[in-house]
Amino acid sequence: MQIGCKILSLHPLNLYRTVEVYSEKQQITKVLSAFKDQNLTVGLVPTMGALHKGHLALVEKALQDNDKAVVSIFVNPTQFDNKDDLQKYPRTLERDVQLLEGVSKDNIIVYAPSVDDVYEGKLEAEHFDYDGLEHEMEGRFRDGHFNGVGTIVKRLFEIVKPNSAYFGEKDFQQLQIVKKLVEKHNIPVNIVGCDIYREDSGLAMSxxxxxxxxxxxxxxxxxxxxxxxxxxxxxxxxxxxxxxxxxxxxxxxxxxxxxxxxxxxxxxxxxxxxxxxxxxxxxxxxxxxxxxxxxxxxxxx
Missing domain, CATH: 3.30.1300.10 (Pantoate-beta-alanine ligase, C-terminal domain)
Known part of the structure; x- marks a missing residue:
């Protein structure tokens, strides 16, 4: 029996959709546990939403490598050093789900949590040591950014427990830092870097x-x-x-x-x-x- 194909009534977000959307970790962990019981593999694609073709390419790769793909859609406040940038960041959940349905209606589930669901009332970033990777480039210009990145990625790995996780090389420093996070914290997940997806003009999709x-x-x-x-x-x-x-x-x-x-x-x-x-x-x-x-x-x- 395939788990994750029927429309659930656990949350209003799931009405009239084929791709299931969960806003609470208790909901999604129950579904993912059923996947594990069936020996199904899961690929995670962490995003902040406002999906584009680059994100969809990551999802397609995740589905090539795994039975199921989980796409997290969460604008993570602890990785923004600029509050104005956080407020202006596009939030397009309805459109995002429609785009994902164009990739697969049966094998993708979305985790779109609230801040409270992720941080459990303690909105603060953990401190991470990435052996100096965090002090280069973006780290020089975005204070605390990679502590926020590490906090949300580690939390998503704990919730989803994916076999593999997929990141675009546009954020190459982030990709290297996530690899270091997994190495130093002994997290059992395979990190896959994927090529930068570009507009016809060459502009990196963002x-x-x-x-x-x-x-x-x-x-x-x-x-x-x-x-x-x-x-x-x-x-x-x-x-x-x-x-x-x-x-x-x-x-x-x-x-x-x-x-x-x-x-x-x-x-x-x-x-x-x-x-x-x-x-x-x-x-x-x-x-x-x-x-x-x-x-x-x-x-x-």
């Missing part, structure tokens, strides 16, 4: 893209164009020369403000001072388009 005004949306593909050229230059120029070139390119951009461009070691995320033949490198960038912050990255070798 929920924040929906907030871009037309002129900024038109300007934003310059970010990826610059990254691809930087990759070409990295073959013949030093990391410092490439960085200086990128910074100069953005000085001529009226609508885009460069926050940082960094070339880093893939494993340590530390900024490169001198290239070594036996190491892998990646270029990371953060740019403001009006008041919207966009990040991207690219493998260099």
């Amino acid at each position: 929920s924040r893209n929906t907030r871009l005004k037309s002129e900024y949306l038109e300007a934003a593909p310059f970010i990826y164009k610059t990254l691809t050229t930087a990759k070409d230059y990295f073959g013949t120029k030093s990391a410092e020369e490439v960085t200086q070139w990128v910074e100069n390119e953005f000085r001529s951009q009226k609508l885009l403000e460069l926050e940082y461009f960094i070339i880093a070691d893939v494993l340590t995320l530390k900024t490169v001072t001198e290239k070594e033949n036996n190491k892998q490198y990646r270029a990371f960038i953060a740019v403001y388009a009006d008041d919207i912050r966009l990040i991207d990255n690219i493998a260099l070798n």
Whole structure:
């Protein structure tokens, strides 16, 4: 007997839907326990909602690898250092569920909890030691961000107990930090990184893209164009020369403000001072388009 295909009446969110939506961990853990009893594997895709094709690609991968996919939709307050950004973050649950139904009506369930359901009345982040990964790049500019990320990811792993969890490489630093979290806390879950999903223009897909005004949306593909050229230059120029070139390119951009461009070691995320033949490198960038912050990255070798 397939569990999770019928419409439940446990919560009003489930009315008239085929993809089941649970807002309470007690509900979803009961369903997931039934999956485990049937030896079904579960893939988790953690999201903050406002789903796009990049998220759906993660869900499709989760379903390729597992019997069932759980998609969490939760705008996590403890990972926002900017309260205004938290308030403005798009929340589109109805549309998100419709998009997921286009992927599978039978094998996806959604966990869309309240803040109280996740944090149980104690809205604060745990403190994590990621062996220094948290102090690089995003960690320099977003105080406490990765404590918030670790708190919600660890909590989701405890609730869902997935066999595997899927993260996009657009947030590559986050991906590395989640791997470190799993390693240091001995969490039995396989972490799968998936390629960045891009618009036809090259712009990395992001929920924040929906907030871009037309002129900024038109300007934003310059970010990826610059990254691809930087990759070409990295073959013949030093990391410092490439960085200086990128910074100069953005000085001529009226609508885009460069926050940082960094070339880093893939494993340590530390900024490169001198290239070594036996190491892998990646270029990371953060740019403001009006008041919207966009990040991207690219493998260099």
